[in-house]
Amino acid sequence: MTGRLTVIDCDPGTDDALALWLALGSPELDVRLVTVAGGNVGLELTLANARAVVGLAGLPVPVVGGADRPLLGRYVSETRVHAANGIGGITLPEGPPAAPGVASDAIRDLLRRAGPGEATLIGLGPATNLALVFATEPALADRVREIILMTGAWGEGNITPGAEFNAASDPEALAMLLAAGLPVSLVTLDLTAQAFVTPERLAALRARGEGRCLGAACDILAAVPTSRRFGFAGFPLHDPCAVALAVRPELLAVREVAARVECGEGPGRGRTHLDRWDRWDRWDRWGAPANVRLAETLDADGFFALLGERLAALP
Template structure:
């Protein structure tokens, strides 16, 4: 197996942290760059968290800071979910310093050095950094093998009735990626709801021994609040689903679909209008992840992250 060169753009964030550990623990991926936006809790915290998460693995992967706001507005943070520190109050040792530069520049540099159709790009937050990179040098899209995003919903949103958090925070940036013309897979809220975490599940996962990364991941899972959307029974684990598609696509059922963004002002702004059944007669522009083998997903997550230092 030849690992896939990989760029991860994120905004840690509790589920981002677990997704990063899953990616860094997986031999299918050669994570070469982590870039950070200020989505979940502001750029100062998200960059500190990304450094700490990567540092705990002992891997020398550069972490580069990026956008502190969306293309057109400020990000809206979500401390009620992630805590004021972004990690649910779980303290990690401080990580290595940020690598110099700006995220969009670092993404472009990594892609310029890559072979055509070789790099997997995983986006776990607002798509601002990725959109800036591709909008300013569109030819670099040729270096991309696939873009995998945790974003959007075909039904109800989680930040507004219409929109998912990442999509709503920078819908113009997501529109750039939808129109890039490269293979794109998307894990929506409808998919990530199937990666549902309950206290019983966490108790079962905790029976597995593991290193500091695994213990921190379990602490984060214990700290996350139960979701009102799911009757306070538990919560969906969003971002690791995107990483799981990149390393184990057999866990998913998927279909081609067409999606476009609602960019108008008003209550539907940020909605991902996803045509699952071809009603608009438009060519598919993404692979829509629809179903997840949840037991196998959590088994993979536990196996990989528990093996980290």
């Protein structure tokens, strides 16, 4: 089986680490490039973490650093969840050196060599690197099969009352991608809340085997604090859900909706407005045609079975 050409853009990040291992362990994807932005922690750490995750998997996938800040506004980290080093305080062996260059240039170069509709781009952090690709060379849009973003929410946020962390980190970049006519799919907080890590699910993952990637993944999960939003019963596992949409799309139910993101200053900055019920047609004189595929529900048991299977297949 030949996997489809894939780029993972990330900001590891505890959940990014598991998402990377899920992607690298899935034959449905041919991961050719991992690009990195500052996000959950600063770029120096996210780049080191991505290198370590790829290195632990033992695969020769180039890792390239990119944006260390948003297009506008200020950079804010999230160490309360991800710890000071970004991966729950867990120490991984240092990975191979970063590949030379800049993330957006590396993605453009790969897309230029791809065929029409060949590439899948999976964005797990702020959308800065991906936005820079298409802002500077919009003709590359025809090489894209799908862009899957873990971002946004139709309900409440997780970094502010209204905004999800990735969307709030660079709303202008996200707005650029939403306006570019690209085939975008969104995996939001409302979906990832269904991928809920409990002590029982973590124990089931540990029982899958003794590989180094599986063990590191379980150690990282064990270090993530339980969520106050969910009564401290566990926590959502965000980024692997975006990879699951690419690998096993039947696990997620999707529909086409219209999406916008707030880019102004104030408490609404970064909030995503997702029209799931065609309400903008009644109130917006310009109309609001569907511009994204929105993942709404997840087969959680199937998702954790997939995660365990693929992590156990890695070294």
